[in-house]
Every structure is written in C-alpha cells, then in structure tokens.
Amino acid sequence: MSGCPRCGAPLEATALHGLCPRCLLEAGLGADAATPPGGWRPPEVESLNALFEDLDVVRLLGHGGMGAVYEARQRKLDRRVALKVLPPELGEEPGFPERLEREARTLAKLSHGNIVGIHDFGRAGALHYVVMEFVDGKSLRQLLADARMEPGRAVGIALQICDGLHYAHEQGVIHRDIKPENILVDSGGRVRIADFGLAKLIEETKTSALTGPHDVMGTAHYMAPEQLDRSSAIDRRADLYSLGVVFYEMLAGQLPIGRFPPPSHRARTHTHLDAVVLALLEHDPERRPPTALAVRNAIEGSAPRRGPATAASRAPAPPVQRADPARRVCLLVLVAGCLGFAAMFLAWGSVSWKTLEEWKYGKGRDFFGDRSSPEHPFNSPFFESHRRMERPFRVAFDAWHSHVFDMPNGFVGIVAAALALLAGISLASTWRAPWRAYGIPSAYGLLHTLAFLCLLSGNGGSPAIGSLLSLGTFVVMGVAALQMRPAAARRGDPGPAILRSRLVRRRKARRQVNG
Amino acid sequence: MGFATTRWSVVRAAGGGSTPDARAALETLCAAYWYPLYAFARRTGRDAQEAEDSVQEFFANVIERNAVAAADPGRGRFRDFLLAAFRNHLRNEAESASAIKRGGGRLTLSLDAGAAEGRFLAEPRHDATPGRLYERDWAIAVLERVLAGLRRSYASAGKERLFDVLRETIAGGERALHASRAEALGMTPGALKVAAHRLRQRYRQALRNEIAATLADGEDVDDEIRALFATLAPM
Ligand SMILES: Nc1ncnc2c1ncn2[C@@H]1O[C@H](COP(=O)(O)OP(=O)(O)OP(=O)(O)O)[C@@H](O)[C@H]1O
Ligand SMILES: [Mg+2]
Numbered sequence: 001m002s003g004c005p006r007c008g009a010p011l012e013a014t015a016l017h018g019l020c021p022r023c024l025l026e027a028g029l030g031a032d033a034a035t036p037p038g039g040w041r042p043p044e045v046e047s048l049n050a051l052f053e054d055l056d057v058v059r060l061l062g063h064g065g066m067g068a069v070y071e072a073r074q075r076k077l078d079r080r081v082a083l084k085v086l087p088p089e090l091g092e093e094p095g096f097p098e099r100l101e102r103e104a105r106t107l108a109k110l111s112h113g114n115i116v117g118i119h120d121f122g123r124a125g126a127l128h129y130v131v132m133e134f135v136d137g138k139s140l141r142q143l144l145a146d147a148r149m150e151p152g153r154a155v156g157i158a159l160q161i162c163d164g165l166h167y168a169h170e171q172g173v174i175h176r177d178i179k180p181e182n183i184l185v186d187s188g189g190r191v192r193i194a195d196f197g198l199a200k201l202i203e204e205t206k207t208s209a210l211t212g213p214h215d216v217m218g219t220a221h222y223m224a225p226e227q228l229d230r231s232s233a234i235d236r237r238a239d240l241y242s243l244g245v246v247f248y249e250m251l252a253g254q255l256p257i258g259r260f261p262p263p264s265h266r267a268r269t270h271t272h273l274d275a276v277v278l279a280l281l282e283h284d285p286e287r288r289p290p291t292a293l294a295v296r297n298a299i300e301g302s303a304p305r306r307g308p309a310t311a312a313s314r315a316p317a318p319p320v321q322r323a324d325p326a327r328r329v330c331l332l333v334l335v336a337g338c339l340g341f342a343a344m345f346l347a348w349g350s351v352s353w354k355t356l357e358e359w360k361y362g363k364g365r366d367f368f369g370d371r372s373s374p375e376h377p378f379n380s381p382f383f384e385s386h387r388r389m390e391r392p393f394r395v396a397f398d399a400w401h402s403h404v405f406d407m408p409n410g411f412v413g414i415v416a417a418a419l420a421l422l423a424g425i426s427l428a429s430t431w432r433a434p435w436r437a438y439g440i441p442s443a444y445g446l447l448h449t450l451a452f453l454c455l456l457s458g459n460g461g462s463p464a465i466g467s468l469l470s471l472g473t474f475v476v477m478g479v480a481a482l483q484m485r486p487a488a489a490r491r492g493d494p495g496p497a498i499l500r501s502r503l504v505r506r507r508k509a510r511r512q513v514n515g
Numbered sequence: 516m517g518f519a520t521t522r523w524s525v526v527r528a529a530g531g532g533s534t535p536d537a538r539a540a541l542e543t544l545c546a547a548y549w550y551p552l553y554a555f556a557r558r559t560g561r562d563a564q565e566a567e568d569s570v571q572e573f574f575a576n577v578i579e580r581n582a583v584a585a586a587d588p589g590r591g592r593f594r595d596f597l598l599a600a601f602r603n604h605l606r607n608e609a610e611s612a613s614a615i616k617r618g619g620g621r622l623t624l625s626l627d628a629g630a631a632e633g634r635f636l637a638e639p640r641h642d643a644t645p646g647r648l649y650e651r652d653w654a655i656a657v658l659e660r661v662l663a664g665l666r667r668s669y670a671s672a673g674k675e676r677l678f679d680v681l682r683e684t685i686a687g688g689e690r691a692l693h694a695s696r697a698e699a700l701g702m703t704p705g706a707l708k709v710a711a712h713r714l715r716q717r718y719r720q721a722l723r724n725e726i727a728a729t730l731a732d733g734e735d736v737d738d739e740i741r742a743l744f745a746t747l748a749p750m
Contacts, residue, residue: 012639015655016662023686024658025744027715028722029737228737258742 029220029228042068043085043127051124055131057083062139064181066198071134074119080134081119084195088126099201100128107197110171114164116184116194135194137186144180144249151269154250157183159296160191161243166292169236173197176234178242179222180249221245221255225283237285240295244280244288256281273299522728523593538578544593544729545574547660551652552601553631554638558645559605563635567628573604592739593729594653598646647746654743657729661722665714676700677710684711685718 011020048057048070056073063069067086074081090096104121111117120131140157143149161183168175175182176199184192220228224241227234248256251263251273262274276298282288289295523544526537549570556566577600643651662682669678680696697707723736730739 012637015634016658017682019662019683020686021655021658022744022747024662025654025722025740025747027686028719028726029740225737257745258738 026220045070048083048085051127052083055081055083062181066195072131074131080136082116082132082134084130084132086128086130090201091123091126091128096201097123097128103197103201104130106171106173110168110173110196112164112167114160114191114193115168115196116192130198132194133192135184135186135192137184140180140183140185140246140250143185144253148253148267149250151251151267151273154247154269155273155299156189157185157191157250158243158247159299161193161246162292162296162299164191164193165236165239165243166296168193168196169239169292174200174234174236175239175242176200176227177222178239178246180246183246221257224285226285235285236291237288240280240288240292241282241285243292243295244277247280248277251277523596523730524732526593527731542578545577545597548593548597548653548656549574549626550631550634551649551656552597553626553628554635554652555598555601555645555649556605557635558648563628563632567626567631569601569605569608570626572608573601576604591731591734594650598649650743650746654746657725657743658722661718661725664725665718665721678714681707681711681714685715 011018015021016024042060042063045057045059049055052072054075056075058071058073061069061071061082067084070083070085072081072083073079100121104118108118116135117133118130119133122129138146161178165175165178173196175193175196177195178193182193182195184194186192222242222245224234224238227238227241245256248254248260248263251269252260252266254260254266262271263269263277264271264274276289276295279298280288280295289298522540525540526544528537552573553566553570556569557563561569666675666678666682669675677700680700697704700707702710722740726736726739726743730736
C-alpha cells in the first residue's frame with residue numbers, strides 16, 4: 001500500500017488502477033472551481049536569488065495551488081518580507097500582467113491590522129511575483145495541526161477575521177479563498193489574512209487544462225456553494241461561508257461535511273456559538289448574516305460575558321450550562337423512556353425478527369391493510385416525513401440488530417447492556433446539545449418504539465398501552481411540527497417557545513411574589 | 516448511456532418494480548452495485564459460496580417479488596435501501612435455517628463471483644464495521660463504474676490508448692503530462708492538455724450523473740459526493 005501523491009491517503013493498488021478514490025470524488029464536486037493551474041514545482045531558493053537583485057531569499061515557506069511563498073529580506077530597507085511567486089503558466093496568459101497590475105493596485109490600498117499588506121509586485125524573468133508583509137508566526141492550518149484549539153482562542157481568531165474581512169468588503173474587495181492556509185497568526189496572537197483577491201486573478205485565467213495538487217485538504221471544502229456552482233455571481237457572503245467552515249473546523253476539529261452536527265455536539269464549546277456558525281454555513285446566501293460586522297456582533301452577543309472581557313481576542317466565558325427547565329423536562333422524559341424501553345425488552349425476551357416480519361405480512365396485513373399498495377395510508381406524504389424523522393433510530397436499530405441476529409436466543413443480557421449504553425449516550429448528548437436537536441427526536445423515537453413493541457406483542461402485551469403510547473408519539477410529533485420551523489431548528493435554539501416561556505414566566509412570577 | 520430511466524427515483528416513483536421501466540432500472544442498478552453487498556456478506560461471516568448465494572437470492576427477491584415497497588422506500592438513497600434490504604434478507608436467511616433454494620428457473624444475475632472473491636481477498640483487513648466498509652466499497656464501485664463507462668465510450672471512438680494515458684490526470688495527479696507522452700500518441704503537448712481538460716469535464720459530468728441516478732428526487736449530488744468522500748477517510 002502506498003500513499004496518494006496528491007492527498008497522502010493510503011492507496012490500495014487493487015482498485016481503480018491505483019488512482020486515489022478521494023481525489024477522484026473531489027474532482028467531481030461542483031463546477032471546475034477546484035482546478036487551479038499547477039503541476040508546478042516551486043523554484044529553488046538559489047535560482048530566485050539570481051533573479052531578484054534587492055532580495056535575499058532565505059527559504060521556501062510553503063506552496064499552494066497558486067504559487068509558492070518564500071521568506072526573504074529586502075536589502076535596501078533591511079526588512080523581512082514574504083515573496084509570493086506565481087506559476088509561470090499564468091504569465092503566458094494574454095492580459096495577465098494588466099490584470100495583475102489592476103488587482104495589485106486595489107489590494108495595495110487595503111491597509112488594515114488584520115490583512116497582510118502588499119509592498120510590491122512585478123515580473124522577474126518568466127515569473128510574476130508579489131512582495132508582501134512577512135508574518136512571523138504560523139498559519140491557522142499549522143495551529144490546527146499542532147493541537148486542539150481552545151474555544152476561546154477560536155472565537156478570538158474568528159473575531160479578528162471578521163474585522164479584516166469587513167474592512168476589505170467595505171472597500172469592495174472579496175477574498176474568495178478564505179481557508180486555514182491563508183489565515184496567519186503572528187507571535188503576538190494577531191491574525192492576518194493573506195492572499196486577498198488573488199483567487200479572483202486565478203479564476204479569471206483559462207489555464208486550467210492541467211491541474212496539479214491544489215493543497216492537501218482541497219480548497220473546495222471551504223468554498224461557498226454558489227462559488228462551486230459558478231453559474232451565480234458571488235458577493236461578500238461567499239467569504240462569510242468560508243469563514244463559517246473555518247470557524248466550524250476550529251471549534252469542532254473537523255470539517256462540516258455532509259450532515260454535520262452543530263460544533264457543540266463534537267466538542268466542548270459554547271452552544272450559543274452554534275447558531276452563528278450554522279447561520280454562516282447556510283446554503284442560501286440570503287440566509288447568511290449580511291456582513292462580517294454582523295457576524296462579529298453575533299459572536300460577541302452570543303457569548304455571555306463574565307467579568308470585564310474587553311479585548312476582542314480575550315477568551316469569552318467558558319461554556320456555561322444553565323439548567324434550562326425545558327431541558328429538565330426533556331431529560332425526565334428520556335430517562336423514563338429509556339428505563340421503560342429496557343424493561344420492555346427484558347420482559348419480552350427474544351422474539352425473533354422473523355416473527356415480527358411474519359406478523360407484519362400475515363396477521364398485520366389483515367389488521368393494517370396491504371402495506372405495499374401506494375394507496376395505503378402509510379405511504380402518504382405525511383408518513384414519508386414521519387419516516388425521515390425516525391431514520392436515525394432505524395439506522396441504530398439496524399446496526400444493533402445486525403450484530404445480534406446470528407447469536408443464540410439467550411442474548412437478553414447483551415440487549416440490556418447495549419440499551420443501557422445507547423440510553424447513556426443519548427442522555428449525555430442531550431445534556432450538552434441544544435435540546436431540541438436530540439430531545440424531541442429521542443423522545444419521539446422512544447415512544448414510537450414502545451408503541452410498536454406493545455402493539456406487536458399481541459397476546460402478551462397490552463394493546464391499550466400501545467395505543468396510549470402511540471398517542472403520545474403523535475403529541476410529541478405535533479409539538480415538534482409546531483416548534484420546528486426548519487431554519488430555527490437548524491440554528492439549534494434552546495427549546496420550544498411554548499414550554500420555555502411559560503415555565504420561565506411562572507418562575508419569574510414566583511420570584512416576584514417571593515422577593 | 517441511458518440515464519433517463521435507469522434511476523432510483525424512477526423505481527421509487529413506481530413504488531416497487533411494478534412498471535417495466537422501474538423494473539429494468541432496478542435490475543440495472545442492482546447489477547451495478549452488487550460487489551459491495553458481496554463484500555458485506557463476506558464480512559459478516561459468510562464464506563464465498565454462501566455470500567454469492569445470498570446475493571443472488573437477494574436480487575431474485577428484490578427484482579421479482581416487488582420487494583421495494585415492502586422494504587420501505589422511505590429510505591432516500593439507493594445505497595441505504597440496498598443495504599437495509601440486504602440485511603433483512605440475511606436475517607431471514609439466518610433464521611429460516613432451511614436450505615437456500617437456488618436456481619429453479621429464477622432470475623440470476625451474471626455475477627463474476629471468482630473475480631469478486633479475488634478482489635475481496637486482496638483488500639487489506641480493516642477493523643471498521645461491515646456497514647462502514649460497505650459504504651467505502653460503494654464509493655469505489657461508483658468510481659469504477661464511471662471510469663469503466665468513460666473508457667468504453669473512448670474505446671468506441673478508438674481512443675482507449677488516449678484514455679489510459681490521461682486517466683491519472685483526472686484527479687489532478689502529481690505527474691504532469693510529459694511531452695514524450697504526447698509524442699507517443701502522435702499529438703502535440705497542447706492538444707494533449709486540451710484532451711486532458713476535456714476528459715476531466717466528461718468525467719465530472721459522468722460521475723455526477725451516476726451519483727444522481729442513485730439518489731431520490733431533491734437530494735443534492737454535492738452532498739452525496741461529500742458523504743462518500745467522508746466514507747473514504749483513512750481508517
Ligand atoms: N505573508 C506571509 N508571511 C509568512 N508566511 C506566509 C505568508 N504568506 C503565506 N505564508 C505561508 O506560506 C504558505 C504557502 O502559501 P500559499 O499562499 O502559496 O499557499 P496556500 O495558502 O496553501 O494556498 P493558496 O495558493 O490557495 O493561497 C502558507 O501556508 C503560509 O504558511
Ligand atoms: Mg495562501
């Protein structure tokens with residue numbers, strides 16, 4: 001087994017002619033946004049020294065999809081600078097020098113404490129280059145690789161990115177390539193955004209026939225959907241999406257891929273940040289915050305302060321978990337549900353899956369009608385959505401079943417242990433999460449399962465209890481339906497308004513009476 | 516490639532194999548993605564023969580007996596449906612210890628079981644769950660199908676040699692196209708670059724079509740690509 005030369009993932013020689021499946025998949029993402037010019041080796045330090053009279057090029061700092069960056073010293077001014085060399089293919093493009101000039105002039109006007117400034121640009125031999133401020137520190141990519149990031153630090157960095165972005169956006173410049181490699185943090189903790197506007201320059205070129213490694217993780221992950229899908233024009237909100245990905249990665253330690261949970265489900269971070277991050281990651285730009293300033297305000301507003309936290313980079317208060325009354329109700333429901341569930345299974349012993357299936361297609365068919373007919377009420381859109389809600393439970397149930405299905409009949413002990421474990425996990429996650437995210441589906445799933453078991457157990461079980469439970473299922477579903485406006489649900493606000501506001505009001509009233 | 520009807524959404528819309536279109540679509544889809552199931556069966560403790568029998572029996576069930584509706588088309592993607600239904604099948608098989616009834620005039624797919632077993636044995640051992648490995652196998656099956664399809668269409672234009680040279684550039688491989696390669700194909704380096712670009716475009720389109728064919732209506736291809744990407748994370 002060898003590694004993919006592009007992303008480093010281990011490769012199996014047997015499949016796909018030795019090509020890397022991950023890179024192949026990535027090549028299918030969106031439009032061809034992920035294909036910058038490349039396949040290019042950064043020039044040696046010595047050869048650069050021969051090209052630049054005024055520069056002592058010290059070492060290669062790194063290279064990405066659109067060039068390589070070197071540490072250098074400007075002799076005349078005796079200062080450290082960073083030299084970015086662009087791939088020679090770019091220079092061969094007609095019109096590129098003019099565009100570079102235009103772009104560099106705009107960029108040179110950007111002067112902000114959180115943006116890497118441009119000193120100079122030009123052409124030396126076949127190479128186009130940009131000379132910029134040197135940032136003595138590490139890129140966010142390196143910081144993320146070094147150690148798990150403290151939530152407070154992540155917030156400090158995000159706030160500074162907001163400042164830099166907002167300034168540039170107000171000047172009419174969109175970055176287009178916000179990602180951890182382009183966020184530099186100097187030794188004093190100040191954040192500097194590098195490579196402003198360069199992505200635009202690259203995008204406009206047509207030299208995309210040959211692609212090389214863009215970078216290890218692939219830039220595509222950080223790009224806003226409208227950026228990937230090239231048909232639509234992009235604006236500053238594309239940068240805000242990328243900021244959302246970066247912020248999520250800082251908090252959760254992973255990229256938000258596929259169906260991702262809010263950051264607080266993956267790490268001990270403040271649940272109040274979830275709303276901000278998820279809003280940034282909205283697919284539709286209209287639903288993202290309109291400006292970086294709004295993001296900054298949302299971040300600051302969402303973190304309850306303790307004591308005099310003034311500097312933006314100061315860590316906000318550590319995660320506080322106030323006992324929300326709604327959460328308590330939900331936990332009670334869950335505990336009761338889990339216990340009941342376990343008891344039911346213990347009593348129930350080892351009825352086989354086959355018995356259930358036989359019932360479903362035998363006796364059950366007489367009872368409920370032919371399930372496979374499209375007219376059957378269970379196949380109505382209402383139940384479709386219902387099934388979508390219960391999907392996680394179904395998957396869990398399947399997984400569990402596949403482990404036990406070929407065991408002997410006496411697996412009750414294993415079942416009980418597995419259930420206890422599941423209940424524990426579900427409780428733990430509910431405790432930390434915005435309760436709506438897990439609470440309602442868990443309660444619903446438990447009730448539903450109980451109802452199902454009661455109804456199915458026929459002679460031994462109690463159809464009456466089963467019916468009651470299924471009634472409960474529908475009540476919970478009703479609450480969910482009433483409360484879960486989709487956007488609100490994804491932002492993970494803390495609980496159903498009805499339940500909360502009433503309890504809180506009652507409490508307040510009591511407090512007023514007492515005090 | 517007849518993508519118009521070979522789609523999971525067609526099967527779903529028909530609520531099972533009740534229309535000829537849907538039945539044909541289901542058959543094609545099953546034939547394309549049986550290896551992940553075979554490997555799943557092997558990983559859950561069946562030997563080569565049993566695994567092959569299970570897969571055959573399963574497809575006969577699914578395709579002939581209108582089992583799609585019964586197996587709950589509420590599940591969105593074909594990938595999820597197939598595994599869930601197959602698990603059900605294995606469960607039933609395990610419990611009705613009665614011998615497996617094979618053949619007997621029933622539909623059989625032409626599975627190259629020998630090749631499948633060879634491939635299965637060549638795979639490195641993993642600790643991940645069979646379910647997770649199924650998803651990984653699935654992702655690879657999708658890619659293989661797309662590459663094979665592309666190769667076929669290049670071959671039909673007499674260009675398979677070009678395809679074989681360019682294949683490694685699809686994902687932007689490290690090795691650039693050397694001029695010598697172009698010469699060997701009797702092309703200019705510029706023309707080869709253009710050809711590489713074109714192949715990449717066609718590949719992207721084919722991959723997206725292939726994936727779209729396994730999704731329910733309204734599901735996002737990019738999301739599925741990212742999900743498959745995640746299943747391929749090093750384990
Ligand atoms: N002004 C700078 N000061 C110090 N180090 C820098 C500076 N600019 C870039 N670097 C370092 O050089 C590395 C390479 O930068 P480069 O911009 O070439 O690639 P990238 O950011 O990974 O990808 P992209 O080309 O898409 O921006 C960065 O990861 C960063 O660590
Ligand atoms: Mg950069």
